[in-house]
Amino acid sequence: LKYGPVRLSIAVSCDPEDLAAPGVRGLSPYQPGKPESELRRELGLDFIVKLASNENPLGPSPLARQAAAQTLAAVARYPDGNGFVLKQALAEHFRLDPAMVTLGNGSNDVLDLLARAFVTPANEVVFSRHAFAVYALAAQAIGATARVAPPNPPLSEQPYGHDLGAMASLVGPKTRLVFLANPNNPTGTWLSPAALESFVAQLPDHVIVVIDEAYAEYAYSVEESSAISWLRRYPNLVVTRTFSKAYGLAGLRVGVALSHPGIAELLNRVRQPFNVNLLGQTAAVAALQDGAHLERSVSLNDREMKRLQAEFETLGLETIPSAGNFLCVDFHREATPVYEAMLSRGVIVRPIGGYAMPNHLRITVGTPDENARLIEVLTEVLRT
Numbered sequence: 001l002k003y004g005p006v007r008l009s010i011a012v013s014c015d016p017e018d019l020a021a022p023g024v025r026g027l028s029p030y031q032p033g034k035p036e037s038e039l040r041r042e043l044g045l046d047f048i049v050k051l052a053s054n055e056n057p058l059g060p061s062p063l064a065r066q067a068a069a070q071t072l073a074a075v076a077r078y079p080d081g082n083g084f085v086l087k088q089a090l091a092e093h094f095r096l097d098p099a100m101v102t103l104g105n106g107s108n109d110v111l112d113l114l115a116r117a118f119v120t121p122a123n124e125v126v127f128s129r130h131a132f133a134v135y136a137l138a139a140q141a142i143g144a145t146a147r148v149a150p151p152n153p154p155l156s157e158q159p160y161g162h163d164l165g166a167m168a169s170l171v172g173p174k175t176r177l178v179f180l181a182n183p184n185n186p187t188g189t190w191l192s193p194a195a196l197e198s199f200v201a202q203l204p205d206h207v208i209v210v211i212d213e214a215y216a217e218y219a220y221s222v223e224e225s226s227a228i229s230w231l232r233r234y235p236n237l238v239v240t241r242t243f244s245k246a247y248g249l250a251g252l253r254v255g256v257a258l259s260h261p262g263i264a265e266l267l268n269r270v271r272q273p274f275n276v277n278l279l280g281q282t283a284a285v286a287a288l289q290d291g292a293h294l295e296r297s298v299s300l301n302d303r304e305m306k307r308l309q310a311e312f313e314t315l316g317l318e319t320i321p322s323a324g325n326f327l328c329v330d331f332h333r334e335a336t337p338v339y340e341a342m343l344s345r346g347v348i349v350r351p352i353g354g355y356a357m358p359n360h361l362r363i364t365v366g367t368p369d370e371n372a373r374l375i376e377v378l379t380e381v382l383r384t
């Protein structure tokens with residue numbers, strides 16, 4: 001039997017949009033990087049390089065892969081809804097109490113849980129202009145007011161990065177959440193531990209501050225004094241981590257919030273009962289145990305990032321200094337045509353017009369082969 005595509009011919013007497021919660025009206029969904037499979041279908045190209053979503057080009061630890069494969073046999077059963085083993089492993093890894101750990105279906109999930117647990121439409125949420133898109137989405141879906149701080153100016157040490165002073169001045173009696181990423185995506189910029197801690201210290205008690213450390217494993221200078229070590233001093237601090245970036249498990253969706261147990265207890269009330277799947281839990285535990293794979297991933301990134309920076313410079317392109325696994329490249333003109341020309345040659349990078357940076361492209365640091373192809377294609381595109 002063959003079915004054609006189902007035709008949508010439902011007569012609507014009222015537009016569902018009119019029924020949507022106020023925050024959801026006018027919300028635009030998150031725009032992910034273009035999947036490799038999609039481009040392969042469109043172009044019929046064999047060698048496609050995806051440098052669009054800051055995934056680890058080496059993939060996960062072989063231990064994680066093996067653990068996930070072995071767990072496949074058990075997927076008829078629900079996973080442990082409390083993620084006991086993974087929480088224990090994380091608590092040990094970060095030297096915290098397991099009661100301070102909340103697991104999420106990616107860190108996206110925990111960012112969303114934070115908004116749902118603490119924010120009402122009467123509240124305000126503070127973040128910086130070129131910050132991770134999910135902060136705005138989480139606030140808007142609740143119907144809360146987003147207070148967007150102006151970023152550092154283009155000609156500063158951390159161009160387009162978070163201006164903590166500007167963020168602090170937006171905090172008021174209605175503020176319930178402050179989101180910031182260190183290092184930040186899409187800029188790659190970072191904050192000094194001293195400046196960040198004094199920002200946290202001066203926040204009033206009614207404000208929860210979320211420090212998103214999705215790229216912390218790449219930022220050695222940040223890792224030494226990750227905000228995790230401040231958790232005991234600030235009960236209103238939440239630090240998020242993810243297995244999607246340096247740990248190479250983006251497809252399995254495992255994220256983490258670390259906080260005062262009281263915050264963890266509230267997040268636990270609003271999360272879905274089985275929000276982290278079985279394969280994700282097992283693979284994440286194994287990934288934490290493979291420090292050598294993480295080190296290899298970070299040193300590959302360090303090496304290739306330096307090389308790419310030099311190559312971009314040779315091409316006359318400026319980059320924003322980055323502590324992550326990606327570079328934001330300035331084309332000093334609308335960058336979408338460059339993106340499209342690269343796409344048609346099988347190299348996927350990330351346009352960030354949606355982040356109010358239409359002249360930049362965000363490019364993930366890949367393997368030496370991927371980066372070589374990237375530079376080859378970019379050189380060709382800039383010549384035409």
Ligand SMILES: *Cc1c(COP(=O)(O)O)cnc(C)c1O
Nearest residue numbers: 106107108132185214242244255
């Ligand atoms: C990629 C990224 C995340 C991770 O999202 P997951 O849901 O864990 O895959 C979180 N924050 C920032 C800033 C990111 O760039």
